[in-house]
Amino acid sequence: MTEIALQATDLKVIRGNKTVLSGMSFQVMQGEVFALLGGNGAGKSTTLLAFMGLLDVVDGRAEVLGQSAAEDAVAVRSKIAYLPESAALYEHLNAIENLTYFLSLSQARPDAKALHSALESVNLPKDSWTQPLKSYSKGMRQKTAIALALLRETPVLLLDEPTSGLDPAAVEDFHKIVEKLASIGVTVLMVTHDLYGACQVAHRVGLLRAGQLVDVFEADEDGAIDIAAIRDLFLQQQAA
Amino acid sequence: MNLSYRLQQEFEFLLKSKAIISVLLLLLAIAGVSVVLGLNYVDQERQQIAELIQLDAEERAYKRTLAVDYGGAAYDAFHAVWNEPSELAFAAIGQRDLNPTMMRIRALALEGQIYETDSVNPELALTGRFDYSFVAAYLLPLVIIFLFYDLIAAEREGGRLSLLEVTAQNSRSLWIPRIFLRLLSVLLAMLIPLWFGIIVEGTAIGIALQASFAIALQIILWSTLVLLVATRPNFRSETVASISIGVWVVLTLVVPITGKVYIESMVPGIKGAEVSLVQREAVNDAWDLPISDTMDAFYASHPEWSDSPPITGVWHWKWYYAFQQVGDETAAELSRGYRETMIERDQITANIAWISPAVAIQRKLEGLAETNLDASLAFEDQVRSYHEQIRRAYYPVLFREVPFSNERLAQIEISDFSPTQELGDD
Numbered sequence: 270m271t272e273i274a275l276q277a278t279d280l281k282v283i284r285g286n287k288t289v290l291s292g293m294s295f296q297v298m299q300g301e302v303f304a305l306l307g308g309n310g311a312g313k314s315t316t317l318l319a320f321m322g323l324l325d326v327v328d329g330r331a332e333v334l335g336q337s338a339a340e341d342a343v344a345v346r347s348k349i350a351y352l353p354e355s356a357a358l359y360e361h362l363n364a365i366e367n368l369t370y371f372l373s374l375s376q377a378r379p380d381a382k383a384l385h386s387a388l389e390s391v392n393l394p395k396d397s398w399t400q401p402l403k404s405y406s407k408g409m410r411q412k413t414a415i416a417l418a419l420l421r422e423t424p425v426l427l428l429d430e431p432t433s434g435l436d437p438a439a440v441e442d443f444h445k446i447v448e449k450l451a452s453i454g455v456t457v458l459m460v461t462h463d464l465y466g467a468c469q470v471a472h473r474v475g476l477l478r479a480g481q482l483v484d485v486f487e488a489d490e491d492g493a494i495d496i497a498a499i500r501d502l503f504l505q506q507q508a509a
Numbered sequence: 510m511n512l513s514y515r516l517q518q519e520f521e522f523l524l525k526s527k528a529i530i531s532v533l534l535l536l537l538a539i540a541g542v543s544v545v546l547g548l549n550y551v552d553q554e555r556q557q558i559a560e561l562i563q564l565d566a567e568e569r570a571y572k573r574t575l576a577v578d579y580g581g582a583a584y585d586a587f588h589a590v591w592n593e594p595s596e597l598a599f600a601a602i603g604q605r606d607l608n609p610t611m612m613r614i615r616a617l618a619l620e621g622q623i624y625e626t627d628s629v630n631p632e633l634a635l636t637g638r639f640d641y642s643f644v645a646a647y648l649l650p651l652v653i654i655f656l657f658y659d660l661i662a663a664e665r666e667g668g669r670l671s672l673l674e675v676t677a678q679n680s681r682s683l684w685i686p687r688i689f690l691r692l693l694s695v696l697l698a699m700l701i702p703l704w705f706g707i708i709v710e711g712t713a714i715g716i717a718l719q720a721s722f723a724i725a726l727q728i729i730l731w732s733t734l735v736l737l738v739a740t741r742p743n744f745r746s747e748t749v750a751s752i753s754i755g756v757w758v759v760l761t762l763v764v765p766i767t768g769k770v771y772i773e774s775m776v777p778g779i780k781g782a783e784v785s786l787v788q789r790e791a792v793n794d795a796w797d798l799p800i801s802d803t804m805d806a807f808y809a810s811h812p813e814w815s816d817s818p819p820i821t822g823v824w825h826w827k828w829y830y831a832f833q834q835v836g837d838e839t840a841a842e843l844s845r846g847y848r849e850t851m852i853e854r855d856q857i858t859a860n861i862a863w864i865s866p867a868v869a870i871q872r873k874l875e876g877l878a879e880t881n882l883d884a885s886l887a888f889e890d891q892v893r894s895y896h897e898q899i900r901r902a903y904y905p906v907l908f909r910e911v912p913f914s915n916e917r918l919a920q921i922e923i924s925d926f927s928p929t930q931e932l933g934d935d
Contacts, residue, residue: 321675346678357668361525373518374677376511414672421676 274456304467307477313460407434547599580826603880
């Protein structure tokens with residue numbers, strides 16, 4: 270039986286004087302890829318932060334595999350790998366050093382083989398592995414961060430604008446990685462501006478506006494999501 | 510949590526942070542230079558003391574061969590007195606270059622001899638000396654500010670904070686090893702030079718540990734202050750730096766300077782040179798006074814010599830030494846006042862130390878190094894006692910008017926000054 274991996278229940282978050290999320294609710298099942306689409310300030314990244322227990326929730330709950338992110342952040346974070354929007358790692362370290370350092374934070378001690386395998390799986394050129402990140406393109410940094418998320422081997426993956434800055438080939442590679450992870454039961458919640466990319470990889474797409482989930486679109490039997498319907502609704506919401 | 514692996518990774522991370530390593534090496538170098546300069550200073554002082562003792566004895570022996578009367582012999586006989594630098598003096602020179610640490614005194618009026626250096630060291634009093642305690646008081650806090658001001662803000666501004674916190678799961682496992690290693694590295698940068706000096710000097714282990722503990726406390730105090738600001742949510746790194754530097758300016762500059770101004774206004778200072786001047790004027794005036802005025806004043810305070818034969822001529826050595834003694838007695842009240850002023854000022858400074866870590870660490874190190882006011886006053890007490898011994902050695906032959914002979918002069922023995930020897934009270 271498929272279990273609920275992520276559950277937001279009447280989530281309300283206020284940052285500064287602004288209500289960023291106001292009563293948002295949704296569920297993501299284990300092994301499902303759920304994409305949240307929305308414009309700037311819709312509350313996409315805030316939703317991810319709420320699931321990681323990194324901000325105060327005024328009302329409602331954000332749960333990861335049945336545990337409250339607000340009440341048991343440490344346990345929840347052990348089940349989450351996170352890919353931030355800017356993929357900001359340490360510029361003065363190379364890819365191997367970044368991965369080793371970040372993984373040491375989660376008490377993981379990967380061997381060289383695992384590190385190499387992860388970097389190969391994201392197609393980061395081998396000759397760059399020992400170069401400092403300051404010499405990397407944005408796409409190469411993103412790939413390094415994806416490798417880190419993969420190495421965490423967590424049941425839940427939170428992605429913030431994961432394909433931002435990637436070239437089309439890298440986006441394609443990334444989608445394959447996400448599909449592969451979902452196939453082995455990893456739950457993926459991604460927030461993005463990229464309507465087409467989201468529809469390509471997600472099982473369901475939610476449309477966010479002003480801190481509320483406006484609608485959710487599911488893939489049909491062929492796995493396709495009605496892009497036109499989402500686009501129309503999005504434009505309609507923007508105009509309103 | 511595999512702590513040793515976590516610390517190993519954090520250590521490697523620290524080693525790759527060029528700016529932090531550069532600053533730590535700079536601190537190590539500056540602290541090292543301060544210790545080497547301090548060691549040279551005390552070594553030079555010890556050499557000067559050894560030289561002083563040797564030359565002083567040689568000159569005194571030679572002068573005795575030329576003596577034709579006791580008064581002249583006493584006049585020409587200088588005696589070296591010195592305040593041996595302690596085994597931690599290299600780290601905190603303190604008052605050693607402000608107050609006299611080695612002198613040559615003779616049976617004349619003492620006050621002028623003691624405060625002679627008071628009028629030649631104002632430039633040292635103004636600037637202070639670059640020593641290890643200066644590094645600990647003023648430079649160390651700046652290094653700590655540099656190490657911690659952007660601890661969290663740099664991660665937030667670099668967009669890594671969320672990733673770090675989620676990956677680490679627990680904030681403590683992220684920050685504690687990082688803070689611990691930075692604290693440890695700055696502690697080592699300060700203690701390695703200090704312990705080099707301690708080993709060279711053979712400093713007592715108890716003193717060495719207390720000095721090390723004081724440095725550790727200084728590091729913990731400043732780290733806590735900076736981290737209190739750095740951990741404020743949403744403070745940018747430049748905000749943390751500005752506030753921390755502001756706190757440094759207040760605690761290390763404004764408070765001590767304001768305290769100094771307060772002390773000078775509340776406890777008006779008598780200067781050592783004034784004591785010296787009063788004593789010298791009293792001595793000089795005595796030349797113009799009737800001899801009986803001086804002798805009466807002298808016998809009033811030293812009745813044991815009042816049965817000395819009256820002076821009939823226009824000159825006698827016992828009159829000369831009497832007005833030297835009366836000169837000291839004239840300045841005695843002022844001298845006591847000067848001492849009390851210094852003690853009162855020192856007590857106020859001790860209170861200021863409660864709100865200025867810079868003042869506190871310097872006072873602590875100077876106390877351990879015996880280079881503080883207490884040590885200076887203790888040395889002054891020893892000098893006064895020793896001077897009294899010199900006077901008492903010559904007074905019997907002067908006031909009893911013993912006929913001069915080299916044999917009798919040879920019987921006047923004054924033991925060499927010993928800073929560690931308990932000297933008798935007046």
